[in-house]
Amino acid sequence: MKARTLILALAASLTAAPVLADDTFRSPPVNDALAAGRAAMKSARLADPAATKAAPTAAEVGDADSFGRKMNWLGLLSGFTYLQTDCVIPGEPLDPRCIQLNPAPAFTSFEAPDLAAITLPGKSTDSLLCHWQTPIVSVGFANFTAAPEQYRFQAFPVYRIESEVLDGLSDPFSGTPYNGAIELGLSAINVSGSIGPGEYNVEQFTFTRMCIGGLVSKQSLINSYGLTEAQAKQFFKKPITITMSIRGNARMVDAANINFGTRFAGD
Incomplete structure (x- = not known):
């Protein structure tokens, strides 16, 4: 019964995940x-x-759209949040960046919304938004129970990309209106394993995920989001606002510091 409860909790935690950006290239x-x-x-x-x-x-x-073009630096943003078993510090106001964990061994699904934003002027790039996404994350796993437990930690940024070109358009597969923005995540940290009674482990993550297919490209707007060729070109001619949130889930986590920094470039 315990294993079934764990599986159901994991499945529930994953249903809230946004569409993942397909930055791979085929x-x-x-x-x-x-x-x-x-x-x-x-x-x-x-x-x-x-x-x-x-x-x-x-x-x-x-990639014929960006072939031969020079790279343009388009700015960067950074989002920070942290997880604790108790966010209350007597005599001090609550820190909005602190997310309180559910008592172990329960799952905690979390979201730290709208941590950072940038707005790119129109014509900043021609056909591509490239990303250099770097997490600097430390997480402590603890088991204060009398039996082995399964731990899990997942954290990833979610990017909301707003453009007036998306007003009035809808997802071609689901029919859901975009309402002026598309939201997508770039997978980052996803670890799990077993931790014994009385054990405490700390893991640190620092690596960079660089642009392949791009966070958004002219071709992905056409093939994945249903824009016409003309609309995809207009998308890059208009201002673009990018807002970062951080989502994830945790189990048997005692504390975590989560920072994602992302630099953007274009053609």
Whole structure:
């Protein structure tokens, strides 16, 4: 019964997760890419030197929209929150950044909303919002019970991306209105294991997840969010506001400090 309760609690904690940003990149079939590249090489050999060179295709270079463009630095933001078994300090006001953990061994699903925001002027980037996301996180797991317990800790930033171009548009798959913004997360820290009675373990996480497909790109707006080619181009011509929140869940956690810093770049 205890294992079933744990599984149900874990499932409930995951249902609130936002759509994850698909920042992976899937290359076209290798035979198609090689054929396109060889055709371009042959065309270059036979072409008139004075002729205008055609722009490379996605089959040739993977990302044709940003090919050959210079990188532009677009600013950064940082969000901080922390978890404790008791956020109350006598004689002091409650710190809004403190999230109080449920008594072990219960799960705690948490959200620290709207921790930081930036607004990019229109035309800051042409086709891509790239991210360098770096967590600096420490978490302590403790088992003060008389039996082994399963611990879990998950934390990830959620980015709300607002643009007037999204007004009046809806998710093409669910039909849910965007109401001027899309919200997506970038997976980050997800650890679990077993901790024995009387044990206390501390883990620290510091690493960087860098842009591959991008947090948002012209092609993802078209393929995943249902924008037209014209709307996707307008998206990058208008101001864009990015707001960071942090979500996650914890079990058998005694305390945690959670900081995510993200720098953005574009083309």
